[in-house]
Amino acid sequence: RSAWLRPGSGRSFCEWKGVASYWDLLRDDGGPQERRLSRALWSYPQPTERFSALAGWFSLYPALxxxxxxxxxxxxxxxxxxxxxxxxxxxxxxxxxxxxxxxxx
Structure with a gap:
């Protein structure tokens, strides 16, 4: 759900896929305030041609x-x-x- 995502800090570079952008995940556990998981997801908004199918998709760190x-x-x-x-x-x-x-x- 894109409503749970906020742009995160920093970027990284993959020699195959290109520049990755990071995203923070907002979690509402039903408590008084939401929890923010920094850089929990990443995406390749403009991947290299070979990996163009990745555009518009997100990956997440299962450890988080x-x-x-x-x-x-x-x-x-x-x-x-x-x-x-x-x-x-x-x-x-x-x-x-x-x-x-x-x-x-």
Whole structure:
């Protein structure tokens, strides 16, 4: 729901996809005030031609959410704070960011 999103601070650059913009997520837990999750999502408003299908879509960091599921299976966040990968039971690692595999940096 776009009403829950606010432009976040900073940008980053991917050599394949281009410049990413970050978004803050506003959460209303029913309490007296809403909670703001800074830079919880990102998007590529003008991705490179090869990744043009990403325009208009958002990605989110599952580690910042209370939970994420795919086909009823809980998502494990990709190790490390930089990557936003969604690790599911049917995927095999190792995955970038895993401290047990420094060769994947």
């Amino acid at each position: 959410m209370d939970g994420c599921w795919v086909d009823g299976e809980p998502v494990q966040p990709q190790p490390g704070g930089f990557y936003g990968g969604w690790i599911l039971p049917w995927l095999q690692g190792p995955f970038k960011g895993d401290p047990a595999h420094p060769e994947l940096r």
